[in-house]
Amino acid sequence: MNSFWLTLSTSVPVPKDLPLPLPLPEWLLILILVVSFLAHLVFVNLMLGGTLLSLWAQIRGLKDKKFDGLAKEIAATITVNKSIAVVLGVAPLLSINVLYTLYFYSANALTGLVWIAVIPLVAIAFLLTYLHKYTWKLFEKNKAVHISILAVATAILLFIPFIFLTNINLMLFPEKWGVIKGFLSAMTLPNVFPRYFHFIFASIAVTGLFLFWYMSRKSYPFEQVLPGFERYQIQKMGYSLALIASIGQMLIGPIVLFTLPSKGISWTLILVIFFGVALALPAMWMMWKGLQAPKQEIGKNFYKVVMLMSITVIFMGSGRQIYRANALEPHQKLVKLRTEEFENRKREILENKKQEELVENSKELSVADLGKKVFNQYCAACHKEKEMLIGPPVTEMGEIYINNKTALVQWIKSPGKKRENAPQMPGFPQISDDDMNKLTEYILTINNE
Incomplete structure (x- = not known):
C-alpha cells in the first residue's frame, strides 16, 4: 500500500494539509454543502434561464408586441432570483472551502485572474439586469439599446457559471495541477463542456416549470399584464421548455458520466444516478401527457412533476458529492501522510532546537x-x-x-x-x-x- 502512495506522489503535487479541526462534524458539513448548493443552484438556474427567455422574448417582441410584455414580466423576476441565489450561495461556498480547502484553493490559484474576475463580472452583470429592468420606458423608442443591455448581461451570466464549473472540475484532478497553465488550459480537461451544457439545459428546464407556476397563479393578473396571450399558451410554453430541456439533459447525461475519469465511479454512484433518472422519466411523461391534455387539465399533475424533479435533483446533487469524495480519496490519504510526516519532522526540529538551546545556555553559565x-x-x-x-x-x-x-x-x-x-x-x-x-x-x- 505504501508503494502505491509513493508511486502516486511522484506524479501528483501533494501539499501538506492544515492541521486544524473542522468547525462541525464532517457529515454535517457535507449535508450543508449538498442541500445549500442545490438550493443555490435552483435560483441560479432561474436567474440564467429567466435572462435567456427574457432576451428571446424581447427580440421576438420587435415583430410581435405581446412578446415584449412577456419579456418584461420575466425580466422582473430575474433580479429577485439573482438576490436569492447570491444569499444562498454563501453556505455552499464556505462549506466546500472548509471541506476541500487545499483543492478549492489550488483550483482557484491555477486559474488566476479569470477566477478573480468573477467578482467584477458578477457586479457588472447584476447592475446591467437592474438597468434593463428599470429603463423599459426610457428605451421604449430604442429597443436595440435596451436589448443590447440584456444581451451583454446574458453573455456575462453565461460565462460566470463556466468559470465556476471549470474550477470545481479542476478540484477533482490533482494529478493535472502540475501541467495546468491558467484558465484556458483548465478548460480542456474532460467533463468541463458536457457539464456546462447539462447546466444550461437544467436552467431552461427549471425556468420552464417556474414560468408555468408563476403565471398560473390565481392571484396573478394575467389578462392585464399579458394582453394578447392566453394563460394556456404560457403554460404550454413552460411545459414545453421544461420537457425539451429535460430530454436534452437525458441525452447529455451519459456524456457527462463517461467523460468523468473512472477513479471516482462506484456502484453507489451508479445506483444514485439510476434512481434519479428513474424518477425523472415519469415526470417527463406527465409533462408530455399534460401537453396533450385539454386546456383545463394541463396542470393536473404539475405538483407531482415538481416533486419528482426535485427528488431527482437531490439524487443528482448527492451523486456529485459521491463522485467528488471517491475521486479525491486517494489524494487525501496521500496528503494525510504528507501532513503527518511534516508534523513529525516539525516536532523533531523543535525538540532538537530546544536541546541545542539548553546546551548553549549551559555553556554560557559559569x-x-x-x-x-x-x-x-x-x-x-x-x-x-x-x-x-x-x-x-x-x-x-x-x-x-x-x-x-x-x-x-x-x-x-x-x-x-x-x-x-x-x-x-x-x-x-x-x-x-x-x-x-x-x-x-x-x-x-x-x-x-
Whole structure:
C-alpha cells in the first residue's frame, strides 16, 4: 500500500494539509454543502434561464408586441432570483472551502485572474439586469439599446457559471495541477463542456416549470399584464421548455458520466444516478401527457412533476458529492501522510532546537551560576546568601571553608552540629558529584562577587 502512495506522489503535487479541526462534524458539513448548493443552484438556474427567455422574448417582441410584455414580466423576476441565489450561495461556498480547502484553493490559484474576475463580472452583470429592468420606458423608442443591455448581461451570466464549473472540475484532478497553465488550459480537461451544457439545459428546464407556476397563479393578473396571450399558451410554453430541456439533459447525461475519469465511479454512484433518472422519466411523461391534455387539465399533475424533479435533483446533487469524495480519496490519504510526516519532522526540529538551546545556555553559565541553581534546589530553604535564616549565610560558609573545598563537601554530605541555638543540619549524600562541585564552587566564590 505504501508503494502505491509513493508511486502516486511522484506524479501528483501533494501539499501538506492544515492541521486544524473542522468547525462541525464532517457529515454535517457535507449535508450543508449538498442541500445549500442545490438550493443555490435552483435560483441560479432561474436567474440564467429567466435572462435567456427574457432576451428571446424581447427580440421576438420587435415583430410581435405581446412578446415584449412577456419579456418584461420575466425580466422582473430575474433580479429577485439573482438576490436569492447570491444569499444562498454563501453556505455552499464556505462549506466546500472548509471541506476541500487545499483543492478549492489550488483550483482557484491555477486559474488566476479569470477566477478573480468573477467578482467584477458578477457586479457588472447584476447592475446591467437592474438597468434593463428599470429603463423599459426610457428605451421604449430604442429597443436595440435596451436589448443590447440584456444581451451583454446574458453573455456575462453565461460565462460566470463556466468559470465556476471549470474550477470545481479542476478540484477533482490533482494529478493535472502540475501541467495546468491558467484558465484556458483548465478548460480542456474532460467533463468541463458536457457539464456546462447539462447546466444550461437544467436552467431552461427549471425556468420552464417556474414560468408555468408563476403565471398560473390565481392571484396573478394575467389578462392585464399579458394582453394578447392566453394563460394556456404560457403554460404550454413552460411545459414545453421544461420537457425539451429535460430530454436534452437525458441525452447529455451519459456524456457527462463517461467523460468523468473512472477513479471516482462506484456502484453507489451508479445506483444514485439510476434512481434519479428513474424518477425523472415519469415526470417527463406527465409533462408530455399534460401537453396533450385539454386546456383545463394541463396542470393536473404539475405538483407531482415538481416533486419528482426535485427528488431527482437531490439524487443528482448527492451523486456529485459521491463522485467528488471517491475521486479525491486517494489524494487525501496521500496528503494525510504528507501532513503527518511534516508534523513529525516539525516536532523533531523543535525538540532538537530546544536541546541545542539548553546546551548553549549551559555553556554560557559559569560553574558558580550553575551552582546557584543547585543551591536553590537543596539549600535555599534554610540558608540565604548574606543573611541568617535557619542556618548561617553562604558568605559565612565561604569564609570558613575558603581553602578547604574537600571539608566543605564532607560537611554537606554528612554534617555535624556546631551551633547550640541552631537545629541539626540534615545530610545530602544524594547530591551527585557534578552538582556538588557546582554547589561548592558557588559557596566558595560568593565573597568574590
